[in-house]
Amino acid sequence: MATEVTEQPVQQDSGVRYAARLDQVSKSFGRPGTQQHVLDGITLDVAPGEFVCLLGASGCGKSTLLNLVAGLDRPSSGSIQTPGGRPALMFQEHALFPWLTAGRNIELALRLRGVPRAERRERAEGLLELVRLKGAHGKRVHELSGGMRQRVAMARALAQDSQLLLMDEPFAALDAITRDVLHEELTRIWAETGVSVLFVTHNVREAVRLGQRVILLSSRPGRIAREWTVDIPQPRRIEDAAVADLSVEITEQLRGEIRRHGQH
Amino acid sequence: MASTETRPESRPATKPDLAGLEAGLDALETPTTAKTPVGQLLRDKALPPVAAIALVLALWQLAYHFQLKPHYQLPSPGDVFGSLHTMWLQGTLLGYVWTSVSRGALGFLTSVVIGTPLGLLVARVAPVRAAIGPILSGLQSMPSVAWVPAAIIWFGLNDSTIYAVVLLGAVPSIANGLVSGIDQVPPLFLRAGRTIGATGPRGVRHVLLPAALPGYLAGLKQGWAFSWRSLMAAEIIATSPDLGAGLGQLLENARTNADMPGVLAAILLILIVGIGIELLLFRPVERRVLRGRGLLAGTR
Ligand SMILES: Nc1ncnc2c1ncn2[C@@H]1O[C@H](COP(=O)(O)OP(=O)(O)O)[C@@H](O)[C@H]1O
Ligand SMILES: [Mg+2]
Numbered sequence: 001m002a003t004e005v006t007e008q009p010v011q012q013d014s015g016v017r018y019a020a021r022l023d024q025v026s027k028s029f030g031r032p033g034t035q036q037h038v039l040d041g042i043t044l045d046v047a048p049g050e051f052v053c054l055l056g057a058s059g060c061g062k063s064t065l066l067n068l069v070a071g072l073d074r075p076s077s078g079s080i081q082t083p084g085g086r087p088a089l090m091f092q093e094h095a096l097f098p099w100l101t102a103g104r105n106i107e108l109a110l111r112l113r114g115v116p117r118a119e120r121r122e123r124a125e126g127l128l129e130l131v132r133l134k135g136a137h138g139k140r141v142h143e144l145s146g147g148m149r150q151r152v153a154m155a156r157a158l159a160q161d162s163q164l165l166l167m168d169e170p171f172a173a174l175d176a177i178t179r180d181v182l183h184e185e186l187t188r189i190w191a192e193t194g195v196s197v198l199f200v201t202h203n204v205r206e207a208v209r210l211g212q213r214v215i216l217l218s219s220r221p222g223r224i225a226r227e228w229t230v231d232i233p234q235p236r237r238i239e240d241a242a243v244a245d246l247s248v249e250i251t252e253q254l255r256g257e258i259r260r261h262g263q264h
Numbered sequence: 265m266a267s268t269e270t271r272p273e274s275r276p277a278t279k280p281d282l283a284g285l286e287a288g289l290d291a292l293e294t295p296t297t298a299k300t301p302v303g304q305l306l307r308d309k310a311l312p313p314v315a316a317i318a319l320v321l322a323l324w325q326l327a328y329h330f331q332l333k334p335h336y337q338l339p340s341p342g343d344v345f346g347s348l349h350t351m352w353l354q355g356t357l358l359g360y361v362w363t364s365v366s367r368g369a370l371g372f373l374t375s376v377v378i379g380t381p382l383g384l385l386v387a388r389v390a391p392v393r394a395a396i397g398p399i400l401s402g403l404q405s406m407p408s409v410a411w412v413p414a415a416i417i418w419f420g421l422n423d424s425t426i427y428a429v430v431l432l433g434a435v436p437s438i439a440n441g442l443v444s445g446i447d448q449v450p451p452l453f454l455r456a457g458r459t460i461g462a463t464g465p466r467g468v469r470h471v472l473l474p475a476a477l478p479g480y481l482a483g484l485k486q487g488w489a490f491s492w493r494s495l496m497a498a499e500i501i502a503t504s505p506d507l508g509a510g511l512g513q514l515l516e517n518a519r520t521n522a523d524m525p526g527v528l529a530a531i532l533l534i535l536i537v538g539i540g541i542e543l544l545l546f547r548p549v550e551r552r553v554l555r556g557r558g559l560l561a562g563t564r
Contacts, residue, residue, distance in 0.1 A: 070459055088459065095456035098557040099474045108470060112461035132286055142558020145293030147286075160460060178293075181286050188282075 019164045019196035020046040020069055020087070025078035026221075027064055038064050040221035042078070048163065051190055051197045053211030055204060055250070057258050061222035062200040066166045069198065084163025084196075092169045094149035096141045102152045103128065103137030109159040127155040130189060147178040151185065158193065167199045171206070180238060183209055187234055204254060205247045209238045214250060218257045225257055339525045344532065347525035357533075364495060364510035365537060367423070371430030372491040379435040379487065383442030383480075388468075397443070400436050408433035408490065409497035421504040426495065433494030434487040441483010445476035477553055485546040492538045511537070 027039040038061040046052050056062050067073045069080055070089045096105045106124040115123065128136055131151040141149060150170055157165055171179040187210065190197055201207050207214045211230055218225040228250060232242045300308075321341050327333075328340040351357040385392045386400060411432050415425040449472060457463075457471035473480075499512020507513070511534050518526030554560045 072455055072458060086459070086461065089456075091452065091456065093452055095452050097453065097456075097471070097474065098559075099477065099553075108462075109460040112466065112470070132283055140556060140558060143294065145290055147293065148290055156460065178289055181282065181289060184282050185286070 021081045037221040053207035056217035060219035087164040088157035088160040088162040089166045094153040343525040347529040375434035379438030383439035387443045387446040403436040408494035426498040429498040433490040438487035445479020449475040
């Protein structure tokens with residue numbers, strides 16, 4: 001494999017050895033008595049520059065977990081540390097503001113982070129170029145295709161200049177061809193920026209295609225069921241045999257987890 | 265290096281041109297919008313209302329011709345335009361219109377200044393909503409003409425009475441418009457705002473208010489309609505030589521003089537000003553906002 005071009009992420013050179021640390025994180029909803037235990041004892045480190053995929057069936061608590069890491073909600077118990085500041089978060093819906101142009105959406109994120117006005121325009125253009133949308137600054141959100149919107153959303157998330165990028169099934173609503181392209185873009189941007197990524201999906205192949213580590217969550221309550229290290233070198237393709245092989249193994253395990261719930 | 269080993273997976277040897285692929289996808293998927301030619305726009309937009317007005321005038325003329333009502337009760341369209349023409353020649357027409365429009369505008373703007381912070385408070389502070397939310401929506405369905413007698417007793421026959429009635433009519437609908445605009449903001453926007461640091465007052469300014477703008481504008485439009493209605497109710501009832509004469513007083517004076525063309529002329533003016541301000545002021549702003557957000561697609 002000596003001819004293989006591997007894109008290694010730039011390692012962050014900070015004193016802290018993790019981008020996120022979750023320690024025995026649990027989360028329940030509802031009043032005591034009729035409580036629903038969604039997450040139970042999640043312990044997880046994301047290393048600086050690491051790409052971790054969180055995999056699980058629908059409703060197992062993946063979004064809940066990301067919301068906790070993003071600080072949009074508080075865990076019922078346990079602790080979460082993100083030493084790199086407030087993480088950036090991307091949703092399945094682009095969540096861009098329709099009253100602003102693509103560029104202004106990015107500039108708003110820059111502004112809220114305290115970037116002086118004079119620099120904003122140029123940095124927004126730079127971020128748009130990073131997601132290969134040069135010239136889209138003045139476009140309204142509804143004038144963009146689904147894939148372009150997600151790329152603008154990615155640029156807005158990157159505008160936060162956070163050490164940690166949280167992604168909640170960001171490509172689930174896209175068609176397969178566009179998703180495939182965005183996988184490549186994300187891999188490239190991850191390698192170029194050295195950002196740590198915690199990527200949530202229910203798509204096994206997507207997880208194996210992207211992640212350095214794949215973590216399988218069980219359902220009700222969500223616990224870490226198993227974890228795989230993916231050492232297939234990047235750039236990978238979703239149709240690679242090695243990706244397929246590991247996906248088969250993980251899918252078996254995931255099905256087993258789901259089957260358990262039908263047995264009582 | 266010659267190697268007999270075959271790799272289990274066969275990957276295309278050339279590095280795919282990702283940028284080109286992406287540009288193709290973008291071009292294929294980006295919605296295209298074609299401009300409608302002006303001629304067609306005129307035909308589609310201007311013709312139907314003109315035709316409708318012509319039809320109404322024709323029916324009116326017919327009713328006059330066949331004396332559906334005696335002529336002193338139902339004058340012809342020509343008589344009414346004659347009455348307008350006379351007022352125009354006397355130079356009094358624009359005076360009536362201006363008096364009412366300036367009152368309406370001042371009352372409306374004051375209502376905006378009061379209704380906006382009120383709506384924001386009701387929408388954002390739960391106890392305030394519980395306390396005055398229902399009263400506010402109740403007030404909206406109250407016919408403001410009912411306030412006129414009370415206002416006359418409190419303030420006497422002067423401008424204060426007129427403005428009090430206008431405010432009582434317009435403030436609730438402006439505040440309610442903002443409340444429902446805020447209530448309809450998708451929670452996703454608020455969460456997205458919070459993750460990029462728009463919290464507290466910055467969240468209100470950069471996310472909540474712009475997101476609520478369409479609902480707020482609808483409230484403003486309705487607020488104007490209420491201002492105008494309340495103003496006319498007040499002007500018709502509160503007539504006094506001390507008060508500047510607006511369209512309501514014009515209408516009431518014509519009625520007491522049994523001047524039916526004058527009555528219909530006044531009604532026509534009230535209608536035209538009400539519709540005109542909505543069409544020239546509120547409609548373009550609202551359409552601009554909605555079009556900017558891609559919310560007008562398909563309706564053109
Ligand atoms: N705010 C909430 N209140 C009550 N239950 C919730 C709330 N948010 C999520 N849940 C429940 O938690 C479970 C996990 O939800 P979620 O994290 O959205 O799953 P996933 O993203 O893995 O599909 C679901 O059963 C859902 O009903
Ligand atoms: Mg989810």
